[in-house]
C-alpha cells in the first residue's frame with residue numbers, strides 16, 4: 001500500500017524558482033526508500049516540498065490517500081509524516097529530555113509515556129537524558145533528532161542526509177538504527193550522499209537528476225546498474241550488496 005505518492009511535483013525557494021522539476025515517486029508501507037543523486041540535484045528541496053516546509057508550485061502529494069500539497073508543515077506532521085532536517089535538528093543547549101519534550105504535540109502524561117518508550121528503544125538517550133545535546137557525538141545527535149521526530153509516532157519519516165559528517169563506523173551504526181526503526185513499522189524516505197551504503201539498507205531507490213527522478217527500482221537493481229554505478233557509486237558497489245538489507249517483511 002502506498003503511504004506517500006508524489007506526482008509531477010515542482011517547486012523551489014522563491015516563486016520563480018524551479019529546483020524540483022516534475023518529481024514523481026512513491027513510498028509503500030514498510031519501505032526504506034533512498035533518494036540519491038548528484039550535488040544540487042534538488043534532493044533536500046524535494047523533501048522540504050513534501051514535508052510542507054516549502055510550498056509546491058505544481059503537482060500532487062498524497063499521504064495516506066489524502067492530498068496534502070500546500071498544507072503547512074505542522075498539519076502534515078499531525079497526519080503522520082515527520083521530517084528530520086540535515087542541520088540544526090536538535091537544540092544544543094537543552095538537555096536530551098528537553099529536546100524530546102519539544103518534539104511532541106502531546107500533553108504532559110502522554111508526552112512522558114512516549115518519551116519513556118523512546119528511552120527504551122534508544123537506551124543511550126536514557127543514559128544521557130540530563131546531558132546537553134551539544135555534548136553528544138554526531139551519531140548520537142542524529143539518533144536524538146530522529147527520536148524528537150518519533151515523539152509524534154509518525155508512520156513515515158523523511159531523513160535528510162542522516163549520515164552527513166559521520167565517521168564510516170558511526171554512519172554504519174546509524175544505518176543499522178534506521179533499519180531497526182523500519183522494522184518497528186516506520187517507513188523511511190531518506191536523502192543520502194553515501195549512496196552505496198544507503199542502497200545496501202534500502203528496499204527501493206530513486207536517482208534524482210536536475211530535479212526529476214530519472215531512475216527508480218529496487219535498491220539492489222540500482223546498485224548493480226552500470227550507469228548508476230559509474231555515475232554515483234564506483235566499482236566497489238557489487239561486493240557490498242551481499243550484506244544486510246532493510247525493509248519489513
Ligand SMILES: Nc1ncnc2c1ncn2[C@@H]1O[C@H](COP(=O)(O)OP(=O)(O)OP(=O)(O)O)[C@@H](O)[C@H]1O
Pocket residue numbers: 013019037038039040041042043044045046191193
Ligand atoms: N535555502 C535555499 N535558498 C535558495 N536556494 C537554495 C537553498 N537551499 C538550496 N538551494 C539551491 O537549490 C538547489 C538544490 O539544492 P538541494 O540542497 O536540494 O540539492 P541536493 O540534491 O540535496 O544536493 P546537496 O547534496 O548538494 O544538498 C541548489 O542549486 C541550491 O543552491
